[in-house]
Amino acid sequence: MYRLFLLTLLGLIVAFSGAPRAMAQGSLPGEITGSTWELVSLTPAGGSAEDTTGGGITMAFGPQNAVNGSGGCNNYRTSYTTTGSGKIDFGPAAATLRACPEPEGSREGRFFVALDAVNAYRLDAGRLILSADDGTELVFTVQAATGGATPPTTLPGTGGESHAALWMALAAAVLGGAGLALRRAAAR
Secondary structure (H helix, E strand, O other): OHHHHHHHHHHHHHHOOOHHHHHHHOOOOHHHHOOEEEEEEEEOOOOOOEEOOOOOEEEEEOHHHEEEEEEOOOEEEEEEEEEEOOEEEEOOOEEOOOOOOOOHHHHHHHHHHHHHHOOEEEEEOOEEEEEOOOOOEEEEEEOOOOOOOOOOOOOOOOOOOOOHHHHHHHHHHHHHHHHHHHHHHHHO
């Protein structure tokens, strides 16, 4: 009976420790998550492809399904979920609010609209291609190292991170107490 209780408790602790979030990011290939990508082509729904090489639009996939980069003028962050092989959905992007000169400002706007529509990804000859059913397509290449500042791959914590350490401490206390109870029961 005590063993069943302990196994159930351990299962609950693992379930609430944040492990599923870590596994969700693992569904993207390491070639995607281990690089900073630069947008080289943007095709809006119903439009033609625009060469965006050198426009400064970047994307980096960080831990816990976080994405950040530059829209060419403003820095942004968002999140993603993978919903199957080759399927991806991005959350709403939060961006800084600098006034952007043209053409950077309108290109950045088209990028955010396109990113919101994306629902699929693929790697093709070293390029990351994000696409949508409506014909939207974003083509990225790995950003060349320039020695300049790049956006951080993680953002500062806000206190909402996984409470795995708390759960593990609680588990240790409960398991220690259960062990003492078993020892006392065996001594009788």
